Amino acid sequence: QKEVEQDPGPLSVPEGAIVSLNCTYSNSAFQYFMWYRQYSRKGPELLMYTYSSGNKEDGRFTAQVDKSSKYISLFIRDSQPSDSATYLCAMNLNNAGNMLTFGGGTRLMVKP
Amino acid sequence: EPEVTQTPSHQVTQMGQEVILRCVPISNHLYFYWYRQILGQKVEFLVSFYNNEISEKSEIFDDQFSVERPDGSNFTLKIRSTKLEDSAMYFCASSNGDREPDYGYTFGSGTRLTVV
Numbered sequence: 001q002k003e004v005e006q007d008p009g010p011l012s013v014p015e016g017a018i019v020s021l022n023c024t025y026s027n028s029a030f031q032y033f034m035w036y037r038q039y040s041r042k043g044p045e046l047l048m049y050t051y052s053s054g055n056k057e058d059g060r061f062t063a064q065v066d067k068s069s070k071y072i073s074l075f076i077r078d079s080q081p082s083d084s085a086t087y088l089c090a091m092n093l094n095n096a097g098n099m100l101t102f103g104g105g106t107r108l109m110v111k112p
Numbered sequence: 113e114p115e116v117t118q119t120p121s122h123q124v125t126q127m128g129q130e131v132i133l134r135c136v137p138i139s140n141h142l143y144f145y146w147y148r149q150i151l152g153q154k155v156e157f158l159v160s161f162y163n164n165e166i167s168e169k170s171e172i173f174d175d176q177f178s179v180e181r182p183d184g185s186n187f188t189l190k191i192r193s194t195k196l197e198d199s200a201m202y203f204c205a206s207s208n209g210d211r212e213p214d215y216g217y218t219f220g221s222g223t224r225l226t227v228v
Contacts, residue, residue: 034216042221043116043203044155049216088155090217096209097143097167099157100217 003027006089006103015112019076023089023103026070030091030101033065035074038086038105047087048074051095079110114138116220118204124226125194133189133223135204144187145205145217146179148172155203161187194227201225 004025013019021035032051036044048063050056050072056063062075072091076083086105092098117136125131137144146158160168161179178190187206191198201222 032216036219041201041224043118043219046216046218090155095207097160097162097207099145099160099168099170100147100155101157102155104154 004089004091004101004103006106008104008106010107010109012109012111013079015079015081015110017079017110019079019083019108019110021074021076021087021089021106021108023072024070025072025091025101027093027101028067028070029093032092032095033063033072034090034100035061035063036088036090037083038088040086044088044090076108079108081110081112084108084110114218116204116206116218118202118220118223120223121221122224122226124228127196127227128193131191131194131225133191133202133204133225135187135189135220136185137187137204137206138208138218139185141206141208141218143167143207143209144179144181145207146189147203147205147219148200149203149222150200158189158202191225194225196227199225199227 006023035048038044053065053067060077064073086107088105089103090100119134144161149155159173176192203222204220205217207217
């Protein structure tokens with residue numbers, strides 16, 4: 001079983017739709033969960049950062065962590081064509097320099 | 113907003129040559145990292161660096177690789193004798209650990225290394 005799994009997509013939605021992106025993971029010791037957006041041939045850009053279980057909201061983005069199910073989600077409301085990118089989940093054990101383990105990314109296409 | 117800066121953006125080198133990839137992390141960050149991403153594949157961890165020494169490294173980071181923080185601002189990755197399979201995007205990142213728990217890692221824009 002891969003440590004962090006993500007559906008590669010592509011996920012195609014119309015502008016204005018609510019998008020749900022998900023990752024599952026196998027290591028129950030992961031404590032910190034991040035979502036990154038990556039445009040083609042660019043570096044990952046941090047969108048959301050969550051510690052342990054719960055929800056976090058930032059503008060049109062909501063991150064959810066369910067540690068009991070080893071499942072994390074990113075919701076994008078009122079999706080825009082500029083949201084078209086690859087979304088990467090990443091997680092680690094602690095916030096003291098521990099390596100990030102990434103999912104493979106989900107490619108999202110928002111059509112005008 | 114603070115940035116992690118990487119140079120060069122693209123490097124082409126011949127197999128067997130040494131390359132040095134350069135990064136300027138965010139100035140008040142304590143932890144520094146190198147990751148790589150082979151085209152179409154996952155972002156993979158290479159090495160982390162804290163307090164002037166390697167704190168963690170992956171199996172990829174073998175004796176051909178080394179890291180250095182030669183001064184107060186730069187962080188470098190050296191590949192001593194490049195192989196074709198070293199062709200990838202190399203990302204530098206930095207973080208501030210528990211001093212800023214909401215900040216996460218910040219990545220640079222990457223250096224695309226092409227080994228021919």
